[in-house]
Amino acid sequence: MRSESSRRGRTSTRTWREGSRTARYWDAKLIGWAALSVSLGVITAALVARLVPGLAGALLSALAMWAGVAVVIVIAFRRGRPRGLLRFRSVDLLYAVVFGIALRAVQGWFGMAAGDSGAFPSYPSVDGALPRLWWFTDGVAPVVIAPVLEELLFHGVLLVAVYRIARRGLEGATLALIASTAAFVAVHAVTSGVARWDETVSLTFVGLTCGLLVLLTGRIWGAVLTHVVFNGAWVLLLFVGTLLG
Template identity: 30%
Template sequence: MDSAVRVARTPRWGITDAAVGTVAATILVLLLSAAALRGWPQDPRLSEVLSYLVVWVPLLGTVLIASWWRGAKSLVTDFGFAFHPLDLLWGLTVGVLARLLAGILEIAGYGRLGSAGATFGEPVRDLWWVFAALLAPVLIGPVIEELFFRGLLARAVAGSARSNGGSRRTATALAIVVSGLVFALVHILTVSTPTAAMVIGLSTFIFGAAAAALSQLTGRLGGASVAHITFNALVVVPALMG
């Protein structure tokens, strides 16, 4: 493990902070979903921006508050937000394998590959298209989500388990399972059918658990972030080319 990501002192953030971020994101997502059913907002661009912000703001806000007010004021020290060249190899491997498993689940659930993926209209390829179709789902979203789910949440669960007498192995296992479960639950909040909930829920749990295992193993978020970017890109890029 890199010395840069070793925690220099016991942080004051933990399970409560992770719970606050999760609940806040859940409430905002459900409120936006309810508003959409009533026809607001009518501007599709505003709707898309809000769909990202209701997740990004509470998750990233919780991470920043936890680090700056209750931690070491360093995303590297608090959450392992660091990258090593080996993380590229690990991340690509985990991302591709998780996407292959997700594809198998899609075929089993929908009868065809990719029906759980993103769909896009006629590409305009302006700055908005670059943000909405590429930057937001492939780069910005994965980094923010890894900071929260594998940085704050997984570390909080592991730390809580250790402080309550659990072994390192038990703490790591709990961090992996809880991170994967919460990650999956957040992704099925607005899913409309049981089949989609099953497919998306299992797919995101598998990926979330794998990313958590990778981050726990290396002590960094670099590999998990690369894996998340790869996992999302393998949905978005084929959809854009289709």
């Protein structure tokens, strides 16, 4: 009886990487819901952007895309909460600073290799002033909202589900990393119009790095914060370039 109780105790504390039953409903059905909801979000966002001009169209388009992603995340966490995935450790902040800045530097090197001048980017101005709601469209949205939603979707829901379906282990981790990175790059290519090779390579590096952080630590927040720092560094460069200009 004692050994049986000990076995149950050990099983109950396993993380999602170790086969915890808390992630048992993050499965192929959830991936199907994710594909459907994100596809509807992408299509709706594209239609709104085409039908509604200007800033209003851009905002509504972004909201449609975020809604499609948010629905998946809500469904996933209603089905289960993989043990360990949402834990936060202070070292996650260190990962974010180191990898976020390194990835932004790599993106800059690839950009220059593709023909960029290497000069600071800057915000476009309208009659000498920044566009309306620039602080949201170019600040809050890419630095706060997008990283949280994207990481929970690609390196939370998708990565964990594929890892479980593939029966864990090195093979499962490899397949989950490839699948989540491919989906991450593909959705950005469709929604952001990524066309240059350096943008594709940079996004691939971001996807691989964030995916590896989740697989190696079992936690999502290192990936989320790395994405935040990566996007935030770009906003900071824009701000500096605008001031210098």
